[in-house]
Amino acid sequence: xxxxxxxxxxxxxxxxxxxxxxxxxxxxxxxxxxxxxxxxxxxxxxxxxxxxxxxxxxxxxxxxxxxxxxxxxxxxxxxxxxxxxxxxxxxxxxxxxxxxxxxxxxxxxxxxxxxxxxxxxxxxxxxxxxxxxxxxxxxxxxxxxxxxxxxxxxxxxxxxxxxxxxxxxxxxxxxxxxxxxxxxxxxxxxxxxxxxxxxxxxxxxxxxxxxxxxxxxxxxxxxxxxxxxxxxxxxxxxxxxxxxxxxxxxxxxxxxxxxxxxxxxxxxxxxxxxxxxxxxxxxxxxxxxxxxxxxxxxxxxxxxxxxxxxxxxxxxxxxxxxxxxxxxxxxxxxxxxxxxxxxxxxxxxxxx
Numbered sequence: 262x263x264x265x266x267x268x269x270x271x272x273x274x275x276x277x278x279x280x281x282x283x284x285x286x287x288x289x290x291x292x293x294x295x296x297x298x299x300x301x302x303x304x305x306x307x308x309x310x311x312x313x314x315x316x317x318x319x320x321x322x323x324x325x326x327x328x329x330x331x332x333x334x335x336x337x338x339x340x341x342x343x344x345x346x347x348x349x350x351x352x353x354x355x356x357x358x359x360x361x362x363x364x365x366x367x368x369x370x371x372x373x374x375x376x377x378x379x380x381x382x383x384x385x386x387x388x389x390x391x392x393x394x395x396x397x398x399x400x401x402x403x404x405x406x407x408x409x410x411x412x413x414x415x416x417x418x419x420x421x422x423x424x425x426x427x428x429x430x431x432x433x434x435x436x437x438x439x440x441x442x443x444x445x446x447x448x449x450x451x452x453x454x455x456x457x458x459x460x461x462x463x464x465x466x467x468x469x470x471x472x473x474x475x476x477x478x479x480x481x482x483x484x485x486x487x488x489x490x491x492x493x494x495x496x497x498x499x500x501x502x503x504x505x506x507x508x509x510x511x512x513x514x515x516x517x518x519x520x521x522x523x524x525x526x527x528x529x530x531x532x533x534x535x536x537x538x539x540x541x542x543x544x545x546x547x548x549x550x551x552x553x554x555x556x557x558x559x560x561x562x563x564x565x566x567x568x569x570x571x572x573x574x575x576x577x578x579x580x581x582x583x584x585x586x587x588x589x590x591x592x593x594x595x596x597x598x599x600x601x602x603x604x605x606x607x608x609x610x611x612x613x
Contacts, residue, residue: 292368293350293368293369294366294367294368294369294370295317295368295369295370296317296329296367296368296369296370296613297368297613298320298613299317299318299319299320299324299613300317300318300319300320300574300587300610300611300612300613301315301316301317301318301345301352301367301610301611301612301613302315302316302318302576302587302603302604302607302608302609302610302611303315303342303343303344303345303354303607303608303609303611304316304342304585304603304604304605304606304607304608305341305342305343305357305605305606305608306340306341306342306604306605306606307581307582307605307606308340308341308358309340309358310340311337311339311340311359312337312340312605313338313339313340313341313342313356313359314327314328314329314330314331314338314342314604314605315328315329315330315338315342315345315354315370316328316329316603316604316607317329317613318587318601318603320570320572321589321598321599322587322589322598322599322600322601323599323601325601325602325603327603327604328604329370330354330363330365330370330372332370333365333369333370333371333372334365334370334371334372338354338356338363339356339358339359339361339363340356340357340358340359341356341357341358341359342354342355342356342357342608343355343356343357343383343384343385343608344384344385344386344608344609345609345611346385346386346387346388346393347367347611347613348388348393348414350366350367350368351364351365351366351367351373352364352365352366352367352370352611352613353386353393355383355384355385355386355395356383357382357383357384359377360377360380360381360382360383361375361376361377361380361383362375362376362377362380362383362386362395362412363375364376364417367613368613373417374417376412376417376418376419378419379410379412379419379420379423380395380397380410380419381397381398381399381400381406381408382397382398382399382400382401383395383396383397383410384396384397384398384430384431384432385431385432385433386433387433387434387435387440388414388435389435389437389438389439389440389459390438390459390460391413391414391415392411392412392413392414392420392459392462393411393412393413393414394409394410394411394424394433394435394440394457394459395409395410395411395412396409396426396430396431396432396433396442397409397410397430398429398430398447401447401448402448404428404447404449405428407425407426407427407428407429407430407447408423408424408425408426408430409423409424409426409430409433409440409442409457410423411423411424411462422462424457424462424463424464426442426444426455426464427444427451427453427455427467428444428446428447428449428451429444429445429446429447429448429449429450429451430442430443430444430455431443431444431445431474431475432474432475432476432477433477434477434478434479434484435459436479436484436508438458438459438460439456439457439458439459439465439508440456440457440459441454441455441456441457441477441479441484441508442454442455442456442457443470443474443475443476443477443486444474445473445474445475446473450472450473450491450495451472451473451474452469452470452471452472452473452474452488453467453468453469453470453474454467454468454470454474454477454484454486454506455467456468456511466511468506468511468513469513470486470488470502470504470506470513470515471486471488471489471490471499471500471501471502471503471504471515471517472488472489472490472491472499472502473488473489473490473491473492474486474487474488474489474504475487475488475489475525475526475527476525476526476527476536477527478527478528478529478534479508480529480547482507482508482509483505483506483507483508483547484505484506484508485503485504485505485506485527485529485534485547486503486504486505486506486527487501487502487503487504487524487525487526487527487536488501488502488503488504489501489523489524489525490502490518490520490522490523492523493521498520498521499520500517500518500519500520500521500522501517501518501522501523501524501538502515502516502517502518503515503516503518503524503527503534503536503552516550516551516552518538518552522538522539523538523539524536524537524538524543525537525538526563526565526566526567528566528567528568528573529547529568530568530569530571531571532546532547532548533545533546533547533592534546534547535566535568535573535592537561537563537566537575540559540560540561540562541556541557541558541559541560541561542556542557542558542559542561542563542566542573542575542590543555543556543557544557544592557592557595558573558590558595561575561577561588562577563575563576563577564576564577564578564585564606564607564608565607565608565609565610566610567609567610568592569612571591571592571593572589572590572591572592572598573589573590573592574587574588574589574590574610575587575588575590575610576588576603576607576608576609576610577607578606578607578608581605581606582605583605584602584603584604584605585602585603585604585605585606585607586600586601586602586603586607587600587601587602587603587607587610588600
C-alpha cells in the first residue's frame, strides 16, 4: 500500500472514532427518559375512587403532564398514592388503599413490577442492605398489628418475615444498615422512633421524641424529627417539638414549640431547616438553639412541602375534590416564582 493510501486510511479511521466519541458525548447529555430532570408529584386522588396519579412538572413549572403512569402503561395507577421512593433507576409508588406498590422505571415510567402481597395499609418505603422496608398500619383501629414489610429489591418479592412495631408507623429513612421509623400513632397518637438493624431485621431500640412525629430528615450523623404534638380535638393537646438525634449514640436534644403550635413538613438544605405551620413557612439554621419568631413565607395552605436548589415547592389540595396546585418560591427572596394546576389531592413532591 502506498503512502498516500495509508494516510487516507488513517484519516478515515480517525474520523470514524471521532464520530463515535461525539455520539457517545451526545448520548451522555440526553435525558434518560421523558420524565428525567424534573419534578414528580404524587396525588392521593379521591378515597375509594381509584384515581390516584403521578404528574411530571418541569422545574420552572411551565410544563405539566398529569397521569403519567396511565399515559405510559394504559392502565390506572390505583387507589390513594401515599408516597414515592427512589432506588437506583426505579421508582416505587405506594398505593395505600390498593395495598400494593407499583414499581416503574423512574425516567420512562414504564411498569416493571407490581408488589401486591404482604401489605396492609402501606405508607412509606426506605432501602437498606439490598432490601425495601415498608411501613404498614395494618387495621387502623387495631393497636397491635402494625408492622414493617420487607421485600427483595432484585426480585420485588415480599419476604415472609415481617417486623412487628409500635402503632402507626409512617415516614421511614435509612442510614447505612440502620432504618429509622417515625410512629405518629395511626388513628391514635404515638411518640417514638423505632431503629431497625437491617442486618438481622429486628428492632434494636426505640427513641422517645415529641408527640406525633410527622417528618424525618437525615443530615450526616443527625436525624432531625419534627413532631406536630397532639391536636386540640384529642382533649389532651400537646406542643410540637423539633428533635435532633445523634445516630452514632441515639442521644436526643429538642426544642419545644408553644402548646398550640403544631408544625409539619420538615425540609433541609444547605444548613437550613424549613417547616410549615398555620399557613406560614419558617426557616432556621440547623445550629440554632431557638425557634424562629417570624415566618419567611405567609398566606399559604400547604398539604406537602419540600426544598431543592434554593426553591421551596409546596402543594395545595384546595378542597380535596377538585384539582390541586403546585407553588414554587425563591428562598433567596421568599418571592413566588410560579404556580400551576396539577391533579386531585397532590401530596408530595419528588425530584427526578
